[in-house]
Amino acid sequence: MAEKDKVTIVLFSGEMDKALAALNIAVGAASMDMEVTIFFTFWGLNVIKRNDAKVRSKGILRQMLNFMNKGGSKRLPLSRMNMLGMGPWMMGKLMKEAKFPTVEELVNLAHDMGVKFAACTTTMGFMGLTKDVFLPTVDVYCGVATYLVEAKESKVTLFI
Amino acid sequence: MAEKDKVTIVLFSGEMDKALAALNIAVGAASMDMEVTIFFTFWGLNVIKRNDAKVRSKGILRQMLNFMNKGGSKRLPLSRMNMLGMGPWMMGKLMKEAKFPTVEELVNLAHDMGVKFAACTTTMGFMGLTKDVFLPTVDVYCGVATYLVEAKESKVTLFI
Amino acid sequence: MAEKDKVTIVLFSGEMDKALAALNIAVGAASMDMEVTIFFTFWGLNVIKRNDAKVRSKGILRQMLNFMNKGGSKRLPLSRMNMLGMGPWMMGKLMKEAKFPTVEELVNLAHDMGVKFAACTTTMGFMGLTKDVFLPTVDVYCGVATYLVEAKESKVTLFI
Known part of the structure; x- marks a missing residue:
C-alpha cells in the first residue's frame, strides 16, 4: 500500500485569521486523503485551549501572562484590524453570512477528519500550562524532535 | 524532458515588506528556471488589487471592511515601524535609492517571468470581492484544493 | 555515504518569540544530524546584529531607520504583548526560570552545532548595513539565489 502524502504545519500564531488559514489548509488536505499534523506552539496554543479553561500557574509573572x-x-x-476586538466580531459575522465555519467548528471538523493535533511541551513548560487547559482534540504532547520526524517526511511544510 | 522544480508560496500577509520578500523569492526562483505559484489569500489579496479599484460590496460590515x-x-x-504610513514611504525611498524594484514593479516582473498568480476564492467570498477588483496579472481564481495539488509537487513550500 | 536531510529556514521576522522558534527548530534538527541553514533577511537580520554594533549609514532616512x-x-x-519592552523582559524571566536558553545562547549553540548562518545582502544593501555590524557567527553573505539552491534540496522549508 502506498504511503499517504503528508502535510505538517507549525501554528505559532494565535490570531483568528491565521488559525483559519492553517485549519482550512489542514481540512482541505485531509479531504484529499493526505496525512496532516498541526504542531501548536507559542501563541498558537491559544487555538486549542478550552474556552472555559482556568489556568492555575505559579508565580506572579506567569499568572500575569x-x-x-x-x-x-x-x-x-x-x-490586522483587531480594533480592540471589534475586528474579530466583524469577521465572524461576515464568515457566518458566507456560511464559512468558525475556528471552533474547523477544529472539530479537522479532528473528525483525522488531522493530528500536537501541543508543544516546551512552550507549555515556560508558560506554566498543564494538559487540563487544552481541548480533548489534542492527540499528542511533544517537543521539536517529534515535529521534525514528521516534517522531514512531508511534502508540504508550513510555519504559520 | 525533465520536469521543472516547483516553488509554491502562500501569501497570506498584506504588508509591503512581506510582499517584497515573497515576490523576490518568486522572481529569483523563476530566473533559475523553477516553476513558481503564489497563492494570494486573506490580507495578501491586497497586493494584487488594482490601485484604482472600486469595491462595491453589499452590507454595511462588508463595506466597512x-x-x-x-x-x-x-x-x-x-x-513593523509602519508609523501611520511614514514607514512604507521611507522604505520606498531607501529601496529606490538602492535601485530595488517596488512591489508594483516586482508583480509585473514576476508575471512576465511566468510566475503564476492565484487568488483565493474563499476569502473573496466572505470579503465580498469580485474579479474586477484585481489586476489582470491574476491567472487563476481557486480554492485550497488547487493550492494543495501544486504544493505537494513542490520542492519549496512557504507560508508568508 | 548518504547525504544528510536538509532544513532551510528564512528568518524574516525580528521578534524574540519568532527567533526562539526558528533557533529551536534549527538546534533540534542539528541534534538529529540534519543539515540546517538559516537565511536572515529584513527584520530577521536584527537577530544576528552585535549588541554593541554602531551602524554608520549615509543619509538621514537610513540613519533614522x-x-x-x-x-x-x-x-x-x-x-504579541510587547508592552513597550515589558513583554520581552517578562518572557525572558519565565524562560530563565524554566532553564530555557536565551536568543543569544541559542545563536551560539546553533553555531556550535554546525547550523549555517546566512545574511541577506539585498536587505543589507538598502538598509545600509555593513558586515562589521554582524556577529562573527555569520557564515555567508548572500542573496536569494543561494537560498533557493539550498531550499530546493531541503526536506523542510519554512518562512518565519
Missing part, C-alpha cells in the same frame, strides 16, 4: 494571554478559540484577535 | 482594507500595491503598510 | 531598528539579540521585541 496567562491572564493576558487567556486563549480559547472564541478569544482570538485578528492579525 | 473594504473601506479600511482598501489594498493595492501602493497602499500596503509595513509589518 | 537604523536608529529605530537597532537590533541585537538583547533588543528584540515580542510579536
Whole structure:
C-alpha cells in the first residue's frame, strides 16, 4: 500500500485569521486523503485551549501572562484590524453570512477528519500550562524532535 | 524532458515588506528556471488589487471592511515601524535609492517571468470581492484544493 | 555515504518569540544530524546584529531607520504583548526560570552545532548595513539565489 502524502504545519500564531488559514489548509488536505499534523506552539496554543479553561500557574509573572494571554478559540484577535476586538466580531459575522465555519467548528471538523493535533511541551513548560487547559482534540504532547520526524517526511511544510 | 522544480508560496500577509520578500523569492526562483505559484489569500489579496479599484460590496460590515482594507500595491503598510504610513514611504525611498524594484514593479516582473498568480476564492467570498477588483496579472481564481495539488509537487513550500 | 536531510529556514521576522522558534527548530534538527541553514533577511537580520554594533549609514532616512531598528539579540521585541519592552523582559524571566536558553545562547549553540548562518545582502544593501555590524557567527553573505539552491534540496522549508 502506498504511503499517504503528508502535510505538517507549525501554528505559532494565535490570531483568528491565521488559525483559519492553517485549519482550512489542514481540512482541505485531509479531504484529499493526505496525512496532516498541526504542531501548536507559542501563541498558537491559544487555538486549542478550552474556552472555559482556568489556568492555575505559579508565580506572579506567569499568572500575569496567562491572564493576558487567556486563549480559547472564541478569544482570538485578528492579525490586522483587531480594533480592540471589534475586528474579530466583524469577521465572524461576515464568515457566518458566507456560511464559512468558525475556528471552533474547523477544529472539530479537522479532528473528525483525522488531522493530528500536537501541543508543544516546551512552550507549555515556560508558560506554566498543564494538559487540563487544552481541548480533548489534542492527540499528542511533544517537543521539536517529534515535529521534525514528521516534517522531514512531508511534502508540504508550513510555519504559520 | 525533465520536469521543472516547483516553488509554491502562500501569501497570506498584506504588508509591503512581506510582499517584497515573497515576490523576490518568486522572481529569483523563476530566473533559475523553477516553476513558481503564489497563492494570494486573506490580507495578501491586497497586493494584487488594482490601485484604482472600486469595491462595491453589499452590507454595511462588508463595506466597512473594504473601506479600511482598501489594498493595492501602493497602499500596503509595513509589518513593523509602519508609523501611520511614514514607514512604507521611507522604505520606498531607501529601496529606490538602492535601485530595488517596488512591489508594483516586482508583480509585473514576476508575471512576465511566468510566475503564476492565484487568488483565493474563499476569502473573496466572505470579503465580498469580485474579479474586477484585481489586476489582470491574476491567472487563476481557486480554492485550497488547487493550492494543495501544486504544493505537494513542490520542492519549496512557504507560508508568508 | 548518504547525504544528510536538509532544513532551510528564512528568518524574516525580528521578534524574540519568532527567533526562539526558528533557533529551536534549527538546534533540534542539528541534534538529529540534519543539515540546517538559516537565511536572515529584513527584520530577521536584527537577530544576528552585535549588541554593541554602531551602524554608520549615509543619509538621514537610513540613519533614522537604523536608529529605530537597532537590533541585537538583547533588543528584540515580542510579536504579541510587547508592552513597550515589558513583554520581552517578562518572557525572558519565565524562560530563565524554566532553564530555557536565551536568543543569544541559542545563536551560539546553533553555531556550535554546525547550523549555517546566512545574511541577506539585498536587505543589507538598502538598509545600509555593513558586515562589521554582524556577529562573527555569520557564515555567508548572500542573496536569494543561494537560498533557493539550498531550499530546493531541503526536506523542510519554512518562512518565519
